[in-house]
Amino acid sequence: MLENAPIGLNDRPEINPLFLFRWEEKEQAYLLLYPEGIIKLNDSAGNILKLCTGEKTFEEVISELKNLFDVEELEDDIYSFMEVAIGKGWVRVKS
Amino acid sequence: MVKAGSELRVDGGGRPLWLVLELTYKCPLKCPWCSNPLDFAEITDELTTEEWKKVLREARELGTIQLGFSGGEPMVRKDLEELVAEAVKLGFYTNLITSGMGLTKERLSELKRIGLQQIQLSFQHSDPQINDAMVGAPSFDAKMSAAEEIKAQGFPVVLNVPISRYNIEDADGLIALAEKMGFEYVEFANVQYYNWALLNRAELLPTREQLETAEARIIQHRERLGKDMTIYFVVPDYFDGRPKACMNGWGTIHFTIAPDGKALPCQEARVIEGLEFPNVRDHALEWIWKHSPTFMKYRGNSWMKEPCVSCDEKETDFGGCRCQAFLLTGDAANTDPACSKSKHFHIIQSAIAAAETRQPPRMPLVMRTKGAVSHKLKEPVGTSGI
Numbered sequence A: 001m002l003e004n005a006p007i008g009l010n011d012r013p014e015i016n017p018l019f020l021f022r023w024e025e026k027e028q029a030y031l032l033l034y035p036e037g038i039i040k041l042n043d044s045a046g047n048i049l050k051l052c053t054g055e056k057t058f059e060e061v062i063s064e065l066k067n068l069f070d071v072e073e074l075e076d077d078i079y080s081f082m083e084v085a086i087g088k089g090w091v092r093v094k095s
Numbered sequence B: 001m002v003k004a005g006s007e008l009r010v011d012g013g014g015r016p017l018w019l020v021l022e023l024t025y026k027c028p029l030k031c032p033w034c035s036n037p038l039d040f041a042e043i044t045d046e047l048t049t050e051e052w053k054k055v056l057r058e059a060r061e062l063g064t065i066q067l068g069f070s071g072g073e074p075m076v077r078k079d080l081e082e083l084v085a086e087a088v089k090l091g092f093y094t095n096l097i098t099s100g101m102g103l104t105k106e107r108l109s110e111l112k113r114i115g116l117q118q119i120q121l122s123f124q125h126s127d128p129q130i131n132d133a134m135v136g137a138p139s140f141d142a143k144m145s146a147a148e149e150i151k152a153q154g155f156p157v158v159l160n161v162p163i164s165r166y167n168i169e170d171a172d173g174l175i176a177l178a179e180k181m182g183f184e185y186v187e188f189a190n191v192q193y194y195n196w197a198l199l200n201r202a203e204l205l206p207t208r209e210q211l212e213t214a215e216a217r218i219i220q221h222r223e224r225l226g227k228d229m230t231i232y233f234v235v236p237d238y239f240d241g242r243p244k245a246c247m248n249g250w251g252t253i254h255f256t257i258a259p260d261g262k263a264l265p266c267q268e269a270r271v272i273e274g275l276e277f278p279n280v281r282d283h284a285l286e287w288i289w290k291h292s293p294t295f296m297k298y299r300g301n302s303w304m305k306e307p308c309v310s311c312d313e314k315e316t317d318f319g320g321c322r323c324q325a326f327l328l329t330g331d332a333a334n335t336d337p338a339c340s341k342s343k344h345f346h347i348i349q350s351a352i353a354a355a356e357t358r359q360p361p362r363m364p365l366v367m368r369t370k371g372a373v374s375h376k377l378k379e380p381v382g383t384s385g386i
C-alpha cells in the first residue's frame, strides 16, 4: 500500500487553492467549495483535511489523527481517503 | 446555469444552497441566445445597494452558500465591489459571472483585495471576428485583456462557452485558448432555448452530428489534460431523449433574484405566464422560499401529470424543466417535451430535424436589443386555442 500511494510520509499535503475549505454551521459539516459545486464532507474526511495545511508532514497528520481519535489502526483509512482526495484534486503535495 | 456537471448532488435539506443575483439586465453585448427576458429594457427599477445587502443577509440566514453575481453584465453596477465585500464578510463562496466587458485592472484588483473567490468568463469563439459577430459588438480584445489581468491577479477561472451551431466546431480552438491563459475549468454550456435563444432557435441549434464530433474531441482533450483542466460538457436535453434535472427540482436548492427584486425558482422562470413572483421588496426571503405559493407550486411531485406520475425516473429528473414545458406546450405542469415519453416530444424532434435539413426560410439572428420584439399584441396563453 505504501509503495504506490500518491503521497509519502515526508510530503506536506495541502488543500488545492482552487478549493475553499471551511466549516458551515448550518450543515454541521466541513465543506469544500469550488466554482461548480459544494462537497459536504463527513466527519473523518473533514478532520483529515483540517490538518492538510501545507505545514505538517503526512506523518505528523497521521499521528495527530491517531491522538485525536485514540485508535491505532487508522493508516489504511487515511491512505485511502488521501488517494481519493488527491485523485479528485482536492489535496496536493506542497512543492 | 444548469450545473449538471457538478460532481455531487447536494441535498440542501430544504435549504437554498445556490443563489444567483442578476444585478442588472444592462449589458454592452447583444448575444442572440441571451437568457434575459425579451422585454429586458422595460425592467429598469433595479434594487438599490441596501436592498441587495438585505437579500444577502437573509439568504445567508437561510443557509445559502454558493453565490453568483450575474446579469446582464454585473460590472455595469458601480456597487459591485461593495456587494461582493458584504457577501464575503457574510461567508458566501462568491462567483462573478461576466462577459469581461468593463473588467478593468483597477476593479479586478479591488475585487481580489476584498476576497472574490472566482470568475466565470464567457467567450464565444477563438477567432476574434467570429466572436465579435456572435455578440454583436467588438469585444474579443477586451475579453483577452480582462482574461490576462484575471490570471495575473490569481483568480481561478471558468471559461464559459455558450454552445451553438456557430462555435461548436471550435472546441479545439477554445480549449487551446483556455490552456494558453491557464484557466482551470472550461464549461461548454449548450445554449438553453428560452427567451432570445428560443427566438433564434432555428439558427442556433447544432446538428446531432456536430454534437457528437464535439463530444469526441472534448473526451480526447480531457484525457490529454488530466487534472490540469476540468472540462464540462453535457449532452443537451434536446438530443438526449430525457429532460435535464432542472435546478435539481423547482424550489429545491436554487433561486435567482432578478434586477427588480423578483425571486425566481430559476433564472428563466419569468417566462411562465400567470405565476406571481414574490418580490424581495415586499417579503422576507424566508417566507418567499418556504411559503410563497410560487415556490411551492412545483416543489416535490404532487403537481405532476402523466406520464411523470407513474414514471420511476421522476426522482431523477423531476419531470424536467417547468419553463420549457410552458414555452413549448403551454402548460408548465406538463412533462418536459424533451422527454421521449412526453406526448409533445415531436416538438423537440421537429426542431432537431429542421436543424439537420436547414430548409428555407433561413432567417438572420435577432440580436438582443431594446425594442427588437413587442409583447403588446400577444394574446395570453390559453386564449388562442392551442
Ligand code: SF4
Pocket: B027, B028, B029, B030, B031, B033, B034, B035, B036, B071, B072, B073, B099, B135, B368
Ligand atoms: S448573454 Fe450576452 S447579452 Fe446577455 S447578459 Fe450575457 S453577455 Fe450580455
Ligand code: SF4
Pocket: B242, B243, B307, B308, B309, B311, B312, B313, B314, B315, B317, B318, B319, B320, B335, B336, B339, B340, B341, B342
Ligand atoms: S416521464 Fe417524466 S419523470 Fe419520466 S423520464 Fe420523462 S420527464 Fe422524467
